[in-house]
Amino acid sequence: MALRAALADAAERLRRAGVPSPLVDARLIAAHLLGCGPLDVAFRDEIPAGFEEMVARRERREPLQHILGVAPFGALDLAVGPGVFIPRPETEVLADWGVRQLVDVPSPRVVDLCTGSGALALYVAHEVPGAEVVGVELHDEALSYARRNAEGSTARMIQGDVTDPTLLGQWHGTVDLVLTNPPYVPETPDLDREVYADPPQAVFAGATGMDVIDAFLPTIHALLRPGGQVGIEHDDTTSRAVQDVVAAHGGFRDIAVLRDLTGRARFVTASKV
Numbered sequence: 001m002a003l004r005a006a007l008a009d010a011a012e013r014l015r016r017a018g019v020p021s022p023l024v025d026a027r028l029i030a031a032h033l034l035g036c037g038p039l040d041v042a043f044r045d046e047i048p049a050g051f052e053e054m055v056a057r058r059e060r061r062e063p064l065q066h067i068l069g070v071a072p073f074g075a076l077d078l079a080v081g082p083g084v085f086i087p088r089p090e091t092e093v094l095a096d097w098g099v100r101q102l103v104d105v106p107s108p109r110v111v112d113l114c115t116g117s118g119a120l121a122l123y124v125a126h127e128v129p130g131a132e133v134v135g136v137e138l139h140d141e142a143l144s145y146a147r148r149n150a151e152g153s154t155a156r157m158i159q160g161d162v163t164d165p166t167l168l169g170q171w172h173g174t175v176d177l178v179l180t181n182p183p184y185v186p187e188t189p190d191l192d193r194e195v196y197a198d199p200p201q202a203v204f205a206g207a208t209g210m211d212v213i214d215a216f217l218p219t220i221h222a223l224l225r226p227g228g229q230v231g232i233e234h235d236d237t238t239s240r241a242v243q244d245v246v247a248a249h250g251g252f253r254d255i256a257v258l259r260d261l262t263g264r265a266r267f268v269t270a271s272k273v
Contacts, residue, residue: 083141085202087119118146239265
């Protein structure tokens with residue numbers, strides 16, 4: 001009963017601290033320390049060493065993924081920490097969409113712009129073993145996580161500025177798919193505390209959230225082959241704005257909305273003319 005009581009106490013502390021999923025987080029901490037699955041925690045009694053310290057960190061609203069050192073993304077567990085954006089579950093919708101576009105493409109070329117931890121690039125490399133995948137990241141700390149996560153993968157992580165239209169010049173006109181989860185949040189002080197633990201350059205994109213999306217469309221167009229496709233994640237307030245700037249570019253067709261699992265418009269997809 002010792003662990004059950006400790007979990008109940010931890011959940012109550014996390015609830016009072018405003019953590020959105022207090023019991024789930026407490027169980028995940030225990031499972032991580034016990035080396036078992038979250039469901040198996042119910043069959044364990046011992047309170048693992050370090051449990052109190054990790055609960056106290058979460059009580060201070062440190063992101064759970066920073067505490068555990070990993071973030072799940074599809075079938076992958078990605079190393080994360082201060083300096084790199086924590087991949088969110090909704091981005092798996094974009095990753096899955098991307099994989100489905102490659103079903104009939106032999107040896108596809110795929111580029112993940114603003115790769116961060118490498119999540120989208122590594123998801124595609126895992127699900128499409130024949131793909132040639134490159135993730136692009138500008139910032140040193142995030143790139144180090146991406147390269148660490150890419151160890152053992154066929155995906156390649158490079159440093160580059162996604163707003164530079166000469167990026168990956170040797171691949172221009174040959175890429176089958178571009179996926180991107182860029183900085184897209186309008187600058188605001190009103191978000192959950194955990195969001196501000198992510199590096200701001202990976203989250204915020206000016207007053208409208210559109211600065212990076214506006215700037216990197218020429219790069220995307222240059223990379224794609226005719227008929228190649230792009231999927232862009234965006235803020236839940238900017239779907240129309242993203243559709244409009246993609247249409248205004250003039251080099252894309254089949255512009256469509258992709259929704260997340262809650263039905264929110266969170267992605268815009270298109271293909272190169």
